[in-house]
Amino acid sequence: MEKLFLKINGNEIEVEPGLTVLQVAKSFGIDIPTLCHHDQLSPIGACRLCVVETKQGTLQPACTLPATQGLEVETESPRVVEARKFILNLLFAERNHYCMFCEASGDCELQNMGYRYGIDHFAFSPYQTKFPTDFSHKYILLEHNRCILCRRCIRACSDLAGHYVLGMVNRGAHTMLSPDMESPLKASSCVSCGACAQVCPTGSLADKIGAFRGKADEMTKTKSVCANCSVGCGILAFTKANHLIKIWGEWESPVNHGILCELGRFSPLNEKRKRVLQPIIRQEGRREVISYQDAIKKATQKLKEAKNPGGIISPKTTNEALEAFNILFSTSLQSKNTGLMESYNEKAVKLSADGCLEDILIANAVVLYKVDPSTSHGVVASWVKKAVTKGAYLYIVTDEENSLSFYATETFKTSEADKLVNTLENSKKVVVILNPQVESADLEILKKVKAVFLPLYKSANSLGAIKKGLNGFFEKSDVALIVASDFSGDGNLLASLQDVSYLIVISNFVSPLTERANLIIPSATWLETSGTFTNLEGKTQDVSSIMEAPEGVKTDKAIIEDFMKALG
Amino acid sequence: MKNEEVGQLIKEYKETGEPLLTLLHKIQNLIPHNHLPAEVLKKVSRELKIPVSSLYSTASFYSMFSLKPRGKHIIRVCSSPPCKLEEYDSLIEAIGEKLNLSIGETTCDGQFTLEEQSCLGLCSLASVMMVDNDIYKNVTVTQLPEILDTYVEE
Amino acid sequence: MKIYRLHVLLSTDSRSILRGALEVETKLKEEIIKKGLENEVQILRTGGWGIEEGVQLTVYPGGLIYVINNVEDIPYLVEEHFLKGRPVKKLMYEIDAPAKVEMTAPIEEEIMKKQTRIILRNVGLINPEDIKEYIAHDGYQALAQVLSTMTPEQVISEIKASELSGRGGAGFPTGFKWELTAKAPAKPKYIICNADEGEPGTFKDRVIMEGDPHSIIESMAIAAYAVGANKGFIYVRGEYDLSIDRLNIAIKQSKEIGLLGNNILGTNFDFDVEVRIGAGSYVCGEETALMESLEGKRGEPRSKPPYPSTEGLWAKPTVINNVETLANIPLIILKGAEWYKGLGVEGSRGTKVFTLFGDVNAKGVIEVPFGFTLKELIYEIGYGIKGGKNLKLVQLGGSSGSFITPEHLDVPIDWNSVRKIGAGQGSGAILVLDETRCVIDFLKNLLAFFNHESCGKCVPCRVGLPKALDLLNRVTSGNVEIDELGFMEELANVMKNTSFCGLGQAAANQILESLKYFKSEFINHIETGYCPANKCGRL
Ligand SMILES: Cc1cc2nc3c(=O)[nH]c(=O)nc-3n(C[C@H](O)[C@H](O)[C@H](O)COP(=O)(O)O)c2cc1C
Numbered sequence A: 001m002e003k004l005f006l007k008i009n010g011n012e013i014e015v016e017p018g019l020t021v022l023q024v025a026k027s028f029g030i031d032i033p034t035l036c037h038h039d040q041l042s043p044i045g046a047c048r049l050c051v052v053e054t055k056q057g058t059l060q061p062a063c064t065l066p067a068t069q070g071l072e073v074e075t076e077s078p079r080v081v082e083a084r085k086f087i088l089n090l091l092f093a094e095r096n097h098y099c100m101f102c103e104a105s106g107d108c109e110l111q112n113m114g115y116r117y118g119i120d121h122f123a124f125s126p127y128q129t130k131f132p133t134d135f136s137h138k139y140i141l142l143e144h145n146r147c148i149l150c151r152r153c154i155r156a157c158s159d160l161a162g163h164y165v166l167g168m169v170n171r172g173a174h175t176m177l178s179p180d181m182e183s184p185l186k187a188s189s190c191v192s193c194g195a196c197a198q199v200c201p202t203g204s205l206a207d208k209i210g211a212f213r214g215k216a217d218e219m220t221k222t223k224s225v226c227a228n229c230s231v232g233c234g235i236l237a238f239t240k241a242n243h244l245i246k247i248w249g250e251w252e253s254p255v256n257h258g259i260l261c262e263l264g265r266f267s268p269l270n271e272k273r274k275r276v277l278q279p280i281i282r283q284e285g286r287r288e289v290i291s292y293q294d295a296i297k298k299a300t301q302k303l304k305e306a307k308n309p310g311g312i313i314s315p316k317t318t319n320e321a322l323e324a325f326n327i328l329f330s331t332s333l334q335s336k337n338t339g340l341m342e343s344y345n346e347k348a349v350k351l352s353a354d355g356c357l358e359d360i361l362i363a364n365a366v367v368l369y370k371v372d373p374s375t376s377h378g379v380v381a382s383w384v385k386k387a388v389t390k391g392a393y394l395y396i397v398t399d400e401e402n403s404l405s406f407y408a409t410e411t412f413k414t415s416e417a418d419k420l421v422n423t424l425e426n427s428k429k430v431v432v433i434l435n436p437q438v439e440s441a442d443l444e445i446l447k448k449v450k451a452v453f454l455p456l457y458k459s460a461n462s463l464g465a466i467k468k469g470l471n472g473f474f475e476k477s478d479v480a481l482i483v484a485s486d487f488s489g490d491g492n493l494l495a496s497l498q499d500v501s502y503l504i505v506i507s508n509f510v511s512p513l514t515e516r517a518n519l520i521i522p523s524a525t526w527l528e529t530s531g532t533f534t535n536l537e538g539k540t541q542d543v544s545s546i547m548e549a550p551e552g553v554k555t556d557k558a559i560i561e562d563f564m565k566a567l568g
Numbered sequence B: 001m002k003n004e005e006v007g008q009l010i011k012e013y014k015e016t017g018e019p020l021l022t023l024l025h026k027i028q029n030l031i032p033h034n035h036l037p038a039e040v041l042k043k044v045s046r047e048l049k050i051p052v053s054s055l056y057s058t059a060s061f062y063s064m065f066s067l068k069p070r071g072k073h074i075i076r077v078c079s080s081p082p083c084k085l086e087e088y089d090s091l092i093e094a095i096g097e098k099l100n101l102s103i104g105e106t107t108c109d110g111q112f113t114l115e116e117q118s119c120l121g122l123c124s125l126a127s128v129m130m131v132d133n134d135i136y137k138n139v140t141v142t143q144l145p146e147i148l149d150t151y152v153e154e
Numbered sequence C: 001m002k003i004y005r006l007h008v009l010l011s012t013d014s015r016s017i018l019r020g021a022l023e024v025e026t027k028l029k030e031e032i033i034k035k036g037l038e039n040e041v042q043i044l045r046t047g048g049w050g051i052e053e054g055v056q057l058t059v060y061p062g063g064l065i066y067v068i069n070n071v072e073d074i075p076y077l078v079e080e081h082f083l084k085g086r087p088v089k090k091l092m093y094e095i096d097a098p099a100k101v102e103m104t105a106p107i108e109e110e111i112m113k114k115q116t117r118i119i120l121r122n123v124g125l126i127n128p129e130d131i132k133e134y135i136a137h138d139g140y141q142a143l144a145q146v147l148s149t150m151t152p153e154q155v156i157s158e159i160k161a162s163e164l165s166g167r168g169g170a171g172f173p174t175g176f177k178w179e180l181t182a183k184a185p186a187k188p189k190y191i192i193c194n195a196d197e198g199e200p201g202t203f204k205d206r207v208i209m210e211g212d213p214h215s216i217i218e219s220m221a222i223a224a225y226a227v228g229a230n231k232g233f234i235y236v237r238g239e240y241d242l243s244i245d246r247l248n249i250a251i252k253q254s255k256e257i258g259l260l261g262n263n264i265l266g267t268n269f270d271f272d273v274e275v276r277i278g279a280g281s282y283v284c285g286e287e288t289a290l291m292e293s294l295e296g297k298r299g300e301p302r303s304k305p306p307y308p309s310t311e312g313l314w315a316k317p318t319v320i321n322n323v324e325t326l327a328n329i330p331l332i333i334l335k336g337a338e339w340y341k342g343l344g345v346e347g348s349r350g351t352k353v354f355t356l357f358g359d360v361n362a363k364g365v366i367e368v369p370f371g372f373t374l375k376e377l378i379y380e381i382g383y384g385i386k387g388g389k390n391l392k393l394v395q396l397g398g399s400s401g402s403f404i405t406p407e408h409l410d411v412p413i414d415w416n417s418v419r420k421i422g423a424g425q426g427s428g429a430i431l432v433l434d435e436t437r438c439v440i441d442f443l444k445n446l447l448a449f450f451n452h453e454s455c456g457k458c459v460p461c462r463v464g465l466p467k468a469l470d471l472l473n474r475v476t477s478g479n480v481e482i483d484e485l486g487f488m489e490e491l492a493n494v495m496k497n498t499s500f501c502g503l504g505q506a507a508a509n510q511i512l513e514s515l516k517y518f519k520s521e522f523i524n525h526i527e528t529g530y531c532p533a534n535k536c537g538r539l
């Protein structure tokens, strides 16, 4: 393709076609200030802060101006600087921007621009009308008084996350940001994905927990992967003094491109469960704290003496821990009696060989087969909504309410699931999102559909575990080891432990399962663990420890290795 | 709420691919208080699968749509510069006195709403005002009571 | 076919209807029957002549114009003129001028003498609700000629050769616009007629739509053929009820006789037009905002480039033209580009429709070739300033137009000459303000209009306008330092240079021009509280 030559601030620059002046400038290290622009969002040219001066003497917004052959621009000419100052003055005077009272102070892009251009007083008398502040939402604060109407939140909510909750109402000076029909956020269709708060340049949409806890600059940022479902979204965690302050979606992640769901963004901040911090043994009805070494000794001794030692592991632990677990049983204990805390239909697993989340976005038809991803796999729901907005048909097979039925072209009862086959006959690209616990009869129907299949496993590393031969509980055991991560143990699991006479549980939290245990060993949570998870597409991704585990608390892998060492 | 009629309009919309603004105009004309109630917009959103925020955003942009109930009769006084050169100020004042009404408000009895209107292209007949679909030209304060009285219900 | 002795053209545009045209019609029919003239006199509905009084009747042969202000005059008129053949002088159209013009020639000629009607050729002459009358006046001849004898390229080169330029405000050469769209590879393509006419003081498009709707449809079909489009939209502002009705009737009639639809005139050219209506938003006249609105969204402008000619409606190549621009097309085709170029002046070919109003004696719609001066338009065609007062200011081109002060009255109105004095002719509205008007009050009204219509997308316009209004209110209340006028100017400059679309830029221009020409009036307001109109009421 033909190269373009342009001049920025007098320097000749050679670039590929198809870029904006802002993109070009950025790639050459020239910093043009922006507010309504965000790298992940399509530019709208609303704030006009990024104006640059052309050779013809016009001021043009760099964020929307295409780089064209022979273009010459100045990015900090006196006229440009004057105009920017004026625009900032207008913004500071549009609503209430007394920064010292603002939760975003320090992290606010408007404030930073104010410093950059030396705005130290109000050139216009600030606007006196007070807008209501919306405190209704559990996690997100909407403070209209700080809003600069840049619409980053709207574009993130709609174009990136597919939720279309936010919009602009009214026009001109009366323009306001509005969830749905000017509803309080809590009562709106907001699904708490938090994308809006992540992109808001001011303190107008902020995450309540993270607000008032200091500047992002002073926090430690760690890239990792969300462990709350099998999608495996990339996250960027902000911590300060080993406290988790906020979680962002990682823009670079090929899985979620920066989008998260409520579980991923907010549930870790809201953790209220009681940690297990020391090994505990129950003897003759009494509970006693014992040392870690003693706990390992006791546990391995019990396992060694067992007639039929068994092990069940959580699909939320890393591949490395799973492998160690497999070796522990196969080699050290010579037992095949292992299982997983979840069980899946193997045939459903096999259907899916090449499914990929991106397929949803380019599908002509999407099927939700006995699944409702909104609450369990939020980002999948996002992708489905985006596909439908782009024109894909959505078919839902369910006997229950489905939170995506608003978007559905047609909903089938499970008894009429076979209608899918005809309905989909003419669709070019079909993606079937299914519950991998479906029955074989369902699979008979699905096999007739030419499609890409995406089984929504429950947990972050379910597929990693299945691939290592772990699926479903063991049959029978007298001494059992359960590596529980944060699982609390449901009725089924507890029932399958009926015959177990000695139960060893490695767990993050106090739970019904630890209540049932004879020996409890504390373990590090995923936030405190490094390793890998395999997501539902089969992508194996790095998990990094975001925080340090409490003293003396080790990761599953380390604990299992200590078991092996003790067993020799 | 005129649920059935609204449903019928939406059905026609789907069949003919009629434009959205026309649909909203038609619905608004149907509703006794000359507005687009929230429930109706929700219904449109559901049936046409347009996110409710987008619909609301669109509806709130245009001055001919109202999201709040309005009076039975809508008085629109042209407030564009050419008309303002003529009788605009005194008309607004006189309407205010007669009906106890200012711009954007509705009388307590729900009879009249007063609104500003941008140029109707009748500037050579300024001042211009409309009551519902009736246009009045060269309006002066003296004619006002007579004009308004024709709309007051006995 | 019946042969009538007299044809009475009755104006039934929206203004005339307001003035009782329908009552006049009923009464006329009654009287004609009473006098047994129903086989001799035919009543035909037409658009308006651009006379701003009463209901107009034009009687042929002779072309005498009557203005009826009172239906009670009709029996006398019917008896005298229709029955006895004696024109009724007291009902004839006269101009309310200080020195009464003595009418020598038939009056039709008097008001038309200086005008050249190309765009308005049929307005007032034909019944806009009857396609047969349009056809009888050479209607759809141009389309037939284009489809049967010209290639799309030939059509475009003819339009280019005519040097027709856009009448929507910016004056972009129409032929080039069509060519860009014709060359754009993407499909389908669209033709849009911009009939959003919201510019305060502008009503030329309404007059055309109400008086000659078929000319728009014919022109759109020609444009569609030239660029390879099969679908057109006429976006009419929601307030223009009568225009909407007449366009819909016209479309229906054209479809019925196969001038729209598939295989038009037996060729393989298909074209269809739909009327789409706005809902009250001035900025929707801006071409990209209009497209957003057509797509059912908020009418906010899009960034340009990409321009509509390559990425317009639904991101497809789109030609968008103003109503008046389109109305020129059929005659250019029929009479040729050379003939068209003979009208007007270098750089501005053809005629222009102006709307003349404010403090002038004769208000209305006029069509003249480019190159007339404002002096001619105001003092000759408009019969001067009301009450013999002095002129203070002309606002040319509507609220987003330019201020022309008396010293520039001799500048001819064409693109180049007007540009030379730093102005623009915009939509062709001519608002005349006499010496008793207050500029600051006027400016406040202008800014209030823009503030009401700003879409709110960009900061300079959304926030700048309320701040400028604040400042102006402080000027009229005397609560401001003189040097804050400099600040106001700076604000206006930033708004002008950085606003997203023409609305914010035009608003800023009003501030700059007020300050440029009438600074002393600002200072007077601030220092002494003196207001020439006694309007800014400060004790
Ligand atoms: C704020 C604004 C309002 C406008 N309003 C109109 C309008 O009402 N009618 C119109 O034809 N053009 C209007 N325009 C100009 C259009 O954007 C566009 O230039 C025009 O439709 C092109 O048609 P033309 O080439 O035939 O002139 C407006 C432009 C701006 C910036």
Ligand code: SF4
Pocket (backbone or CB within 6 Å): A146, A147, A148, A149, A150, A151, A152, A153, A154, A177, A196, A199, A200, A201, A202, A204, A205
């Ligand atoms: S809430 Fe934040 S992101 Fe949204 S428009 Fe306001 S300032 Fe921009």
Ligand code: SF4
Pocket (backbone or CB within 6 Å): A226, A227, A228, A229, A230, A231, A232, A233, A256, A259, A260, A261, A262, A263, A264, A265, A376, A377, A378, A379, A380
């Ligand atoms: S979709 Fe799953 S992985 Fe992604 S943020 Fe939500 S819970 Fe975490």
Ligand code: SF4
Pocket (backbone or CB within 6 Å): C283, C301, C453, C454, C455, C456, C457, C458, C459, C461, C462, C499, C500, C501, C502, C503, C504, C505
């Ligand atoms: S200049 Fe005004 S009308 Fe135009 S985009 Fe900006 S805010 Fe909207």
Ligand code: FES
Pocket (backbone or CB within 6 Å): A033, A034, A035, A036, A037, A044, A045, A046, A047, A048, A049, A050, A051, A061, A062, A063, A064
């Ligand atoms: S950053 Fe370019 S206009 Fe806002």
Ligand code: FES
Pocket (backbone or CB within 6 Å): B078, B079, B080, B081, B082, B083, B084, B118, B119, B120, B121, B122, B123, B124, B126, B128, C200, C201, C202
């Ligand atoms: S300004 Fe009132 S009708 Fe044009």
